Amino acid sequence: MLTLPPKVTQRAYDRLAEIGAADHGKALRIAVEGGGCSGFQYEIDLDTPKDDDLILEGSGQKVVIDSVSLPFLADAEIDFTDELIGARFVINNPNATSSCGCGTSFSM
Numbered sequence: 001m002l003t004l005p006p007k008v009t010q011r012a013y014d015r016l017a018e019i020g021a022a023d024h025g026k027a028l029r030i031a032v033e034g035g036g037c038s039g040f041q042y043e044i045d046l047d048t049p050k051d052d053d054l055i056l057e058g059s060g061q062k063v064v065i066d067s068v069s070l071p072f073l074a075d076a077e078i079d080f081t082d083e084l085i086g087a088r089f090v091i092n093n094p095n096a097t098s099s100c101g102c103g104t105s106f107s108m
Contacts, residue, residue, distance in 0.1 A: 005065075012089060014078040017059055017060065028064070029047035030063060031065070072093075
């Protein structure tokens with residue numbers, strides 16, 4: 001079965017440009033770690049790309065994912081949302097069988 005790398009929306013790239021991530025040599029790092037209320041949790045941070053990262057590029061911006069987290073994020077979509085409850089990067093992950101209310105932890 002072919003798995004596709006995550007996709008990044010234009011809104012997410014636009015937000016990275018707004019905050020000047022690339023101007024400071026930074027990329028949006030998406031990682032998956034054990035923990036959270038559902039078993040796994042997303043770590044989202046600005047970081048410097050590393051040699052073994054998958055690098056997704058658009059509009060002069062970069063999103064990076066380490067090789068350990070990549071299988072958990074196959075076919076996922078990385079987006080940015082600005083709602084009443086706050087503005088944040090979100091991951092729409094088809095691999096997650098359930099997630100918590102805040103959207104930062106999930107189970108598979």
